[in-house]
Amino acid sequence: MSFLALFGVFFKIGIFTFGGGQAMIPLLQKDLVVNLAWVSMKEFLDFVAISEITPGPVAINMATFVGYKLRGLTGALVTSLGVILPSFIIILIVATVAHTFRTNLWVSAFLDGLQPVVLALLTYAVYSIAMGGIPAWWGYVAALGILLLILKYGKRLNLFLVLLAAGGLGLLMFR
Amino acid sequence: MEQKKLITYTAGHASVRKQLLLFWTFFIIGSFTIGGGYAMILMMKRYLVEQYHWLKDEEFYDMLAISQVTPGPIAVNMATFVGYTQGGVLGSVLATLGVSIPAVAVIIVIAVFFPGFKDNVWIQRFFAGVIVGVVAQIATIVLDMGKRQKWTTISVIVCAGSLGVLFFVQQVSPIWLILGGGLVGLAVEALKPKSAGGASS
Structure with missing residues (x-):
C-alpha cells in the first residue's frame, strides 16, 4: 500500500470518530482487518491491547x-499524522471562529445542555474501565481509597506518582 | 437577572x-x-x-x-x-x-x-x-x-437518561447523546419566558 493510502485511511478515521479515541477501534477494525485486510485479527487485537497499556491517546x-508494521518508520509517521490532522484542523477552525462562545446566547445554551451528558459519559467510563480492567475485588477498594486520597490532599498529591504507586500495588497483589 | x-x-x-x-x-x-x-x-x-x-x-x-x-x-x-x-x-x-x-x-x-x-x-x-x-x-x-x-430538573433528567442509554443500549455512539443534550439546552433557552430585554448581552 502507498503512503497516500495509509494516510487516507487514518485521516478518514480521524474525521469520523467522535467521543474520543476509543470510539475509533471498531472503525479501524472494519477498515484494516475486514475491508483492506492489511492486518490480521490477531495482530489487531495485540495492537489494541498494547495501545491501552502505553502512554498517550489510544488512537495515536x-x-x-x-x-x-506496514511501512516502517516513515509509515508510522504518516499514519500518526493522518489521525492527528483532522482533530487539529477542526479545532483550529472552531477556535478561530469561536471568539465568543459564552457571549452567544445559543452557543452558551448548547454548551450548558451538553454538560450533563459529558458527566454521564465520564461516569460510564469509570464503570466500564473498572469492569474491564480491575481483576479483583480489592482493586475496587483500592480505587476508592485513592479517590479519597486525591480528594483529601488535592493539589499536593502528584498524580503521576499516584499512578506509579497503583502500578506497584498491582505488581505485588494481582496474580 | x-x-x-x-x-x-x-x-x-x-x-x-x-x-x-x-x-x-x-x-x-x-x-x-x-x-x-x-x-x-x-x-x-x-x-x-x-x-x-x-x-x-x-x-x-x-x-x-x-x-x-x-x-x-x-x-x-x-x-x-x-x-x-x-x-x-x-x-x-x-x-x-x-x-x-x-x-x-x-x-x-x-x-x-x-x-x-x-x-x-x-x-x-x-x-x-x-x-x-x-x-x-x-x-x-x-x-x-x-x-x-447547575442541577435543574432538566439537567438531572438529561444526565440520568444518558446514563440509562449508556448502560442499557450499548450500541449508541456518544455523539448522538452529546448532540441530544445540546438540543435540549437550545430548547430550554428557546422556551424560556423572555422577560425584560437585554438578556443576550
Missing part, C-alpha cells in the same frame, strides 16, 4: 503501530 | 518561553497518562487550571465538552484548543506535537525492541494496578463536574 498508539 | 459569562477565545500571543512551556506541559501529560484520553483529564486540569492558570474552571469544562463534539482523540483536541488560545497557531502546533510525540515514540520503541511486551506478566500486573489509579482519577473528575453542574 494504534496509528503508529499499524503504520510501522 | 442572570449575568452572562463573558469568555472569549482568541489566539494567544506568547513568549518563546511560554511556547516551550506549552509543548513541555502537553508532553508531560501525554507521557504520563495511560489508559486513553479520559485518564488525562484530571492531569490536564491540574496543569492548565490549577498550576498555570491558563484556563478558568469553566473554560476548561467548556473545552472538554467541545472536544467531545468534535472528531478525534480528546487529548489532541484539548491540546490544539489550549495551545491556540495560549500561543496562537504556533502554540497549537507545539501543544499538539507535545501530546502526540510520547504516544508515537513509545510504540516505535516497543515495535522495534520489545515484540513480546504485551505478554509479559509483570507488565500486565503493573497495568492492572495503574487502571485502579486511572479509575480513581476519572471518578475525581466526575465528582468535580457534578459539584459545579
Whole structure:
C-alpha cells in the first residue's frame, strides 16, 4: 500500500470518530482487518491491547503501530499524522471562529445542555474501565481509597506518582 | 437577572518561553497518562487550571465538552484548543506535537525492541494496578463536574437518561447523546419566558 493510502485511511478515521479515541477501534477494525485486510485479527487485537497499556491517546498508539508494521518508520509517521490532522484542523477552525462562545446566547445554551451528558459519559467510563480492567475485588477498594486520597490532599498529591504507586500495588497483589 | 459569562477565545500571543512551556506541559501529560484520553483529564486540569492558570474552571469544562463534539482523540483536541488560545497557531502546533510525540515514540520503541511486551506478566500486573489509579482519577473528575453542574430538573433528567442509554443500549455512539443534550439546552433557552430585554448581552 502507498503512503497516500495509509494516510487516507487514518485521516478518514480521524474525521469520523467522535467521543474520543476509543470510539475509533471498531472503525479501524472494519477498515484494516475486514475491508483492506492489511492486518490480521490477531495482530489487531495485540495492537489494541498494547495501545491501552502505553502512554498517550489510544488512537495515536494504534496509528503508529499499524503504520510501522506496514511501512516502517516513515509509515508510522504518516499514519500518526493522518489521525492527528483532522482533530487539529477542526479545532483550529472552531477556535478561530469561536471568539465568543459564552457571549452567544445559543452557543452558551448548547454548551450548558451538553454538560450533563459529558458527566454521564465520564461516569460510564469509570464503570466500564473498572469492569474491564480491575481483576479483583480489592482493586475496587483500592480505587476508592485513592479517590479519597486525591480528594483529601488535592493539589499536593502528584498524580503521576499516584499512578506509579497503583502500578506497584498491582505488581505485588494481582496474580 | 442572570449575568452572562463573558469568555472569549482568541489566539494567544506568547513568549518563546511560554511556547516551550506549552509543548513541555502537553508532553508531560501525554507521557504520563495511560489508559486513553479520559485518564488525562484530571492531569490536564491540574496543569492548565490549577498550576498555570491558563484556563478558568469553566473554560476548561467548556473545552472538554467541545472536544467531545468534535472528531478525534480528546487529548489532541484539548491540546490544539489550549495551545491556540495560549500561543496562537504556533502554540497549537507545539501543544499538539507535545501530546502526540510520547504516544508515537513509545510504540516505535516497543515495535522495534520489545515484540513480546504485551505478554509479559509483570507488565500486565503493573497495568492492572495503574487502571485502579486511572479509575480513581476519572471518578475525581466526575465528582468535580457534578459539584459545579447547575442541577435543574432538566439537567438531572438529561444526565440520568444518558446514563440509562449508556448502560442499557450499548450500541449508541456518544455523539448522538452529546448532540441530544445540546438540543435540549437550545430548547430550554428557546422556551424560556423572555422577560425584560437585554438578556443576550
